[in-house]
Amino acid sequence: MTKPALLINYEYCTGCHSCEIACRNEHGIGLGKWGIKMLEVPPFQIDEEHWNWDNAPILTSLCDMCADRIAAGGDAACAHVCLAQCIEYGDFLELARKASEMTGKVYVISNQ
Amino acid sequence: MKDQWKWGTDNDYWVRTCAWSAPGCHPVGCGLKLHVVDNKLVNVDGDEEHPVTNGRLCVRCLTLPEYLNHPQRITTPLKRAGERGENKWEPITWDDALDLIAEKAREIQGKYGMDSIVVIQGTGRQAALYAPPLAFGVFRTSTTLMGISGYSCYGPRCAVAEFVFGTGYPELDFASYFPDSYDHPGYEVPKYIISWGKMPLTSNGDGFFGHSLIDLMKRGSKIITIDPRITWLGAHADTAIRLRPGTDAALALAFLNVIIDEDLYDHDFVDKWCYGFDQFAERCREYPPSRAAEICEIPEHLIYRVARQFATNKPSSLMWGLTFDQTTTGGQASHAALAMLAICGYVDVPGGVTVGQPSTFLGKWRVDTRSNLAPGQFENRLGAKNFPAADRSQWVCNPDITLECLETDEPIKLRMAVLQSTNIISPTNNVQPQRWYAGLKKMEFTVCRDLFLTPTAVALADVFLPVATFPELDGVVLPHYGRNPFFVAAINKAIDNPGVRSDIEFCIQLGKRLNPDAWDYKDAVDFFDRQLHASYDFGFDELRHMGVYQGEYTYKKYEKGLSRGDGKPGFNTPSGRIELYSLLYPMWGEDPLPYYHEPYYSKYSHPELAEEYPLILTTGGRKYTSFHSEHRMIASLREIDPWAKVTIHPADAEKYGIQNGDWVTIENWLGKCQMKAWVSEVIKEGVVHCEHGWWYPEQEGAEPNLFGVWKSNVNLLLPHFCVNPLGFGSIYKEMMCKIYKAQGLDG
Ligand code: SF4
Ligand code: SF4
Ligand code: SF4
Numbered sequence: 098m099t100k101p102a103l104l105i106n107y108e109y110c111t112g113c114h115s116c117e118i119a120c121r122n123e124h125g126i127g128l129g130k131w132g133i134k135m136l137e138v139p140p141f142q143i144d145e146e147h148w149n150w151d152n153a154p155i156l157t158s159l160c161d162m163c164a165d166r167i168a169a170g171g172d173a174a175c176a177h178v179c180l181a182q183c184i185e186y187g188d189f190l191e192l193a194r195k196a197s198e199m200t201g202k203v204y205v206i207s208n209q
Numbered sequence: 210m211k212d213q214w215k216w217g218t219d220n221d222y223w224v225r226t227c228a229w230s231a232p233g234c235h236p237v238g239c240g241l242k243l244h245v246v247d248n249k250l251v252n253v254d255g256d257e258e259h260p261v262t263n264g265r266l267c268v269r270c271l272t273l274p275e276y277l278n279h280p281q282r283i284t285t286p287l288k289r290a291g292e293r294g295e296n297k298w299e300p301i302t303w304d305d306a307l308d309l310i311a312e313k314a315r316e317i318q319g320k321y322g323m324d325s326i327v328v329i330q331g332t333g334r335q336a337a338l339y340a341p342p343l344a345f346g347v348f349r350t351s352t353t354l355m356g357i358s359g360y361s362c363y364g365p366r367c368a369v370a371e372f373v374f375g376t377g378y379p380e381l382d383f384a385s386y387f388p389d390s391y392d393h394p395g396y397e398v399p400k401y402i403i404s405w406g407k408m409p410l411t412s413n414g415d416g417f418f419g420h421s422l423i424d425l426m427k428r429g430s431k432i433i434t435i436d437p438r439i440t441w442l443g444a445h446a447d448t449a450i451r452l453r454p455g456t457d458a459a460l461a462l463a464f465l466n467v468i469i470d471e472d473l474y475d476h477d478f479v480d481k482w483c484y485g486f487d488q489f490a491e492r493c494r495e496y497p498p499s500r501a502a503e504i505c506e507i508p509e510h511l512i513y514r515v516a517r518q519f520a521t522n523k524p525s526s527l528m529w530g531l532t533f534d535q536t537t538t539g540g541q542a543s544h545a546a547l548a549m550l551a552i553c554g555y556v557d558v559p560g561g562v563t564v565g566q567p568s569t570f571l572g573k574w575r576v577d578t579r580s581n582l583a584p585g586q587f588e589n590r591l592g593a594k595n596f597p598a599a600d601r602s603q604w605v606c607n608p609d610i611t612l613e614c615l616e617t618d619e620p621i622k623l624r625m626a627v628l629q630s631t632n633i634i635s636p637t638n639n640v641q642p643q644r645w646y647a648g649l650k651k652m653e654f655t656v657c658r659d660l661f662l663t664p665t666a667v668a669l670a671d672v673f674l675p676v677a678t679f680p681e682l683d684g685v686v687l688p689h690y691g692r693n694p695f696f697v698a699a700i701n702k703a704i705d706n707p708g709v710r711s712d713i714e715f716c717i718q719l720g721k722r723l724n725p726d727a728w729d730y731k732d733a734v735d736f737f738d739r740q741l742h743a744s745y746d747f748g749f750d751e752l753r754h755m756g757v758y759q760g761e762y763t764y765k766k767y768e769k770g771l772s773r774g775d776g777k778p779g780f781n782t783p784s785g786r787i788e789l790y791s792l793l794y795p796m797w798g799e800d801p802l803p804y805y806h807e808p809y810y811s812k813y814s815h816p817e818l819a820e821e822y823p824l825i826l827t828t829g830g831r832k833y834t835s836f837h838s839e840h841r842m843i844a845s846l847r848e849i850d851p852w853a854k855v856t857i858h859p860a861d862a863e864k865y866g867i868q869n870g871d872w873v874t875i876e877n878w879l880g881k882c883q884m885k886a887w888v889s890e891v892i893k894e895g896v897v898h899c900e901h902g903w904w905y906p907e908q909e910g911a912e913p914n915l916f917g918v919w920k921s922n923v924n925l926l927l928p929h930f931c932v933n934p935l936g937f938g939s940i941y942k943e944m945m946c947k948i949y950k951a952q953g954l955d956g
Contacts, residue, residue, distance in 0.1 A: 109423050111410050111441050113833050114849055118271040121845070122252055128844055140444055142890050145508075150444035178255045178266045180410075180420040 101162040102189035102207035103173065104196055105154060109181040112137055112152035116175035116184060123166070123174040124159065132160040133175050154184070156208040162186075210258040210756035214701055221246045224703035225256055225756060229686035230334035231630070231660050231678050232269060232276050233836030236416045237262075238686035238696065238757070241270060243703040250274045250680055250704055260757055261385050261418050261695070268833050272845050277678055277704070281661055281842055281906065284708035287673040293650070294912030296667045303710070303718075306672055311722040313654045314348060317624045323586065325624040327611070328353040331631035332362055332638055333836060334676075336658070338571070338690055339712035340629045341604050346578035346727045347720045351590035352623065354605040356612070356631065356645060357638035359932045359939035361534040363415060367692060368602035368937065369543040370564075372793050375781030376772065377565020377692035379550065381526045383421040385688075385695035386563065386762035391428060395764075397560035398428045400522035403515070404442055405435040405546065406457060406942070407530020411831035414530065416688025416695070433515055435460065436532075437827060438856065438898060439891040448515055451893045452505040454827045455808035455943030458538040460512070461545035462803060463501030465493040467516035468552065474520065475554030482767060482780065483551055485790020485801070492802040504805065506893075520553050524560035531829060535941035540933050541803040544791070548803070551787045557765055557772075564766070565693035570744040572691050579604075581727055591621070596936030598797040609930040612641065615648025626655045629712070630676060632663040635838040635918050636828075636882075636901045640927035640939070643880075643919075658715065661842060664918035667910050675709045682711035683733045685741070685752070697741075698757040699749070713737075799934045808943040809931040815945070822877050822945040824861065825896045828923050829941050835902060842906035853903040853921035855884040857948065861895065862888040865948055872951040875899055877944065880925030883954050897948055899923040905954075920954050 112135055120132035133154050140150035154175070163173040167186070171177070176184040185192065192205045214225045222245055227238040240259025244252040253273050255264030276282075286306035291297030301309075317325055326348050330340035332355060344353035355362070370379055381402060387393035402425065409419040422442070426432060434443040435450045435457070443449035452460055468474050469490045479486050502509035519525050529546045533539045555561030579587050587593075591614055592607020593600040599607060615623060626649055633649070634642045649655065649669050657663075657670035666673050684700040710718065713733050720728030730736040738749040745758070752758060766772040772780050779785035783792040791801045812819035834846040841847065855875055857867060867873055869888040874881050875897065884899060892898055901924070905917035919925070931940045 108445075109427070111420070111423065113410075113420075114268050115266055115271060115833075118268045118845060119254075119266070122271060122274070128848055140439060140441075140889060140891050142439075146448075148439055148444035148449070150439075150441050152441075174254070177257070177264050178271065180265045180267065181423045182263070182265065182420075 098188045099190045100188070100207055100209045101167070102187065102192050102205050103156070103176065104185040104187065104192040104203065104205050106183040106199065106201070106203050107151060107153045108201035108203065109183040110135065110152040110154065111181050113180045115178045115180050116154050119174040119178045120160065123163065124161070126159055130159060131157050133157065151202065156206055158208065160208050162209060210260070212754045214699070214753045214756065224701050226679065226701040226703065227259070227686050227698035227757065228270055228679055229684070229700055231676050232273070233333050233839045234269060235333050235413050236686045236688050236690060237413045237418050238416070238688060238698040239266060239270060239418065240264070240756070241266065243680050245703050248704055250277045258756070260388050260390060260759065261421065265420060268846060268849070269836060269840060272843050273678070273680065275843055275845055277680065279842060283660065283662060283673060283675045284706060286675065289671045293671070294668050294915070296662065296911040298673065306674060307719055307722060310656055310672060310719060313625060314723060317653060321622065321624050323583065324350050324352045324590070324621055326350040326352060326627065327623045327625070328627045328629060329631050329633060330355050330629045331837070334630040335684065335712045336630035338575070339716055342575055342578040343627070343629065343712070343716050346581050347716055347723055348627070349581050349724060351582055351586045352606055354608050354611055355638060356608055356633050358609055358640045358929045359534070359937050360599060360603050360605070360608060361937065361939040361941065362531060362638060363534065364603050365534045365540055365937035366529060366543055368598065368935070369540055370547065371602055372791060373544055373547050373782070373788050374556070374564060378415065378689050379547065379556065379562040379564050380417055380689065380693045381528050382560050382563045383417070383425065385418070385421070386759055388759055391424065395559055397524055398425055399430050399524055399526040399560040401431050401433055401447070401518050401525040403433045403435065403519060403527040405527060405529050406532025407528050408440055408442070408831045409528060410442060411833055415690070417528070433518070437893045437896045438830070448511060450507055450511050450515065452507050453893070454825050454896060455536045455811065456505040456805065457532060457536060458542035458545060458803060459496060459501045459504040459805035461542050461549065462493055462496035462805060463498045463512050464516040464519070464549055465545060465552070466496050467498060467513055468520045468549070469493055471517070473517065474552040478554040479552050482786050484782070484784040484786035484788045489548065489789035489802060492804070496805070519549065524555055524558055525553070526550070526555060526561050532942050534937070535829065535939050536943050537808045537931060537938050537940065538805050538933065540935060540937045541805065544803040548789050551789065556787070557767060559764060563693060563762065565689060565691070569691040569694055570687060570697055571740060574740060578727065581724060592936070598793070598799070599936035607936060609932065612644060612648060612929060615651070616644065624653045626652045626669070628655065628657045628665060628669065630658060632659070632665045632838040634665045634668060634915070635663065635904045636922040636924040637837045640924050640929045640941070642922060642924050661906065662910060663838070664904050664915040668912065668915055674715065677706065677709040677711045677714070680704050681706045681709055682714070683737065683749070684711060684713065685737055696757045696759045697752070699752040699755070701753055797935055809940050810945045811943065818945055822947050823895070824946050824948060826875065826877070826899060826926060826944040826946040827896060827942045828899045828901050830898055830900065832900070838902040838904060841904060853884040853900050854887050855900070855948070856887045856889055856892045856898040858892050858894040858896070859888050859890060861897070862886065865950070867948070867950055872953050873948050874951040874956060875923065875926065875946050875948050877926050877946045879928060882920065882922050882925055883951050883956055884921055897946065917954070
């Protein structure tokens with residue numbers, strides 16, 4: 098294991114905010130603070146036929162990579178509930194390798 | 210799913226359940242695990258074993274602990290202490306409250322007749338299933354309805370499906386009938402999915418789990434959206450058609466024109482199973498793409514492209530949304546959209562649309578509760594004679610006529626109201642909320658059932674009865690209310706809260722007082738146990754252990770004699786086929802073939818208004834953070850969506866001197882309201898979209914403010930009774946307005 102990370106297939110992030118609330122629930126984080134926060138690139142038109150609308154969750158200092166859940170054999174709270182199933186928990190390098198083989202919008206993120 | 214539905218210790222345990230309101234949502238039945246400590250909900254997680262949702266949850270379910278334990282939530286029955294509208298209450302016991310309601314009902318119905326009590330329901334919540342039995346079986350009144358103009362939520366689409374297909378609700382086949390889901394042998398991923406006038410990701414309409422569309426996109430489905438706005442789904446679609454609001458029927462007929470003209474349809478299916486193709490084709494010829502492009506204000510080539518993609522990539526599918534209920538010729542658009550599915554051969558086949566069986570679990574019981582009415586009572590319910598098509602397909606009173614009845618006291622003076630999970634004066638489903646407000650103020654006695662003191666409760670209620678949330682009740686959830694039930698699932702009580710009651714508990718307990726013969730159930734568990742045994746070979750306890758029960762699904766039922774009551778092949782319509790040409794409509798004064806005409810209010814139908822009110826007003830788009838008028842008091846959700854929002858195109862914003870984030874007034878000859886502007890290219894130029902459902906629980910609740918319910922109330926701008934000859938249709942999606950800068954929420 099290099100270090101824990103999340104692979105975000107943000108091609109599919111619909112901006113549902115579920116990751117934010119699940120993380121708060123899991124870690125008792127209050128209003129105005131986040132362990133993970135979904136950021137939106139406001140939608141814009143590229144040409145007659147094409148649009149851009151990106152949502153991208155970012156990890157803050159309050160994210161502990163769900164150490165307790167992982168140790169108990171579970172998965173990260175945000176990945177568990179993500180409506181688009183576009184978050185995957187794993188090892189940074191392995192996820193990076195996986196991401197390199199995926200098409201579309203993808204990144205691997207860690208705060209460790 | 211595992212057999213275990215509860216685990217842990219006596220005071221620290223987890224309960225597996227399937228969600229269905231309250232708090233509000235459609236009967237989606239998503240899988241949850243609830244963590245309870247000392248009889249208090251402390252956390253929730255998604256149930257990864259659920260065959261459809263696999264652990265996924267929306268923010269509305271993730272904030273359940275905040276909702277259940279909210280300081281403003283009411284968990285004991287209340288009786289009005291001051292004048293109506295003063296927001297002063299005193300607690301009473303459930304027994305006293307039920308006795309009082311029974312006594313008032315007896316007194317009023319004794320003096321004025323059984324139908325002088327009106328039961329009004331909201332949408333989506335369990336009340337949608339249990340309010341008609343409450344009316345028929347408990348109060349024995351035929352006066353029951355949802356207060357939505359033109360019945361315009363789900364009912365009209367179901368009616369058109371019944372008339373044209375002779376089936377329950379045709380829903381995109383998302384493999385939800387199968388425990389092995391998309392891997393089920395024989396299941397096919399749809400090639401193209403048209404999402405039309407619908408926001409499936411946020412709405413989860415009627416039980417379709419919205420993000421299943423993402424599953425299908427990952428498996429190769431291409432999306433086409435048809436909507437005046439670019440939604441997230443539209444931005445990720447193969448094609449997004451931004452049409453002029455209310456012109457959907459013209460577009461559907463033009464698609465059909467291309468499919469027929471270019472001979473792209475399924476001849477075999479049409480020959481064997483469709484009725485009236487020749488007349489239908491002739492009608493479609495009146496709508497060449499050039500004509501529709503002009504009407505809909507869209508590029509003509511997109512009509513050709515989408516029609517060809519849809520017809521030639523088998524299987525493809527189509528999801529038809531609320532827009533089909535809430536526009537002037539939406540019923541015709543529904544007929545045409547169903548015809549697209551039919552002539553391309555996508556009905557009841559893998560990856561097309563599934564169609565519900567004619568009769569399902571709880572359906573018979575709900576119909577049977579009508580037997581508690583006196584002869585003729587049901588047949589003569591409000592508005593039944595005015596709109597026989599609606600009479601046949603909807604169990605309820607005509608909503609537009611009921612509003613007028615409240616105002617004129619004709620043909621009956623209503624005396625008592627029971628408001629079941631409806632916040633009717635907030636901008637939810639009802640147009641003309643100030644008229645409902647005035648009409649319901651005249652009641653001698655009003656009962657309101659909800660979870661929080663809403664503007665409606667404060668303004669109108671004499672007795673307030675708290676509704677149980679789904680972690681506080683035993684029940685079942687049935688997607689599509691049984692009209693296309695992918696499964697039946699157990700809602701398991703995790704918390705014992707004696708201060709609140711579920712809708713079926715309310716029915717049973719009040720029923721024992723008013724009509725005991727019909728309500729010999731001991732409690733909710735006894736009720737569901739007996740109902741389940743009547744339809745399946747298991748009872749409620751077995752269902753708890755199964756979690757979700759997915760029955761068999763048989764494709765092509767029409768070939769096997771499974772679609773009609775008489776066991777013959779074909780469809781359950783007068784002709785025995787899918788009626789492209791309706792044999793029923795002429796009986797009701799309606800054209801047997803679909804057609805388009807201008808919206809009730811548009812620059813073409815009312816050019817004299819267009820100069821003053823140049824913009825098209827559309828409402829009702831969905832958000833993750835609320836269900837209609839619910840959730841406004843949930844701080845975590847208000848943090849995400851703090852204010853009512855109107856979406857306006859940058860060119861229009863510039864014209865009217867509006868900047869992103871400005872407060873604006875949206876106004877027409879009927880009324881006005883204030884919202885914050887979101888200036889974005891996502892909306893078609895010339896159209897504004899206003900959010901619905903807004904009130905402000907943080908503000909003063911007493912009259913006249915009523916939690917600010919009139920301030921962002923877009924329904925003040927909407928007229929009632931803009932219906933078609935069947936009694937369906939409305940203008941929620943196609944009204945006229947103007948917009949200008951305001952100082953703030955107060956104007
Ligand atoms: S991994 Fe855990 S702590 Fe980190 S953002 Fe996700 S839920 Fe929060
Ligand atoms: S839960 Fe998933 S889809 Fe929703 S905002 Fe977070 S990353 Fe995006
Ligand atoms: S669709 Fe979302 S809000 Fe509705 S029950 Fe499912 S998780 Fe809850």
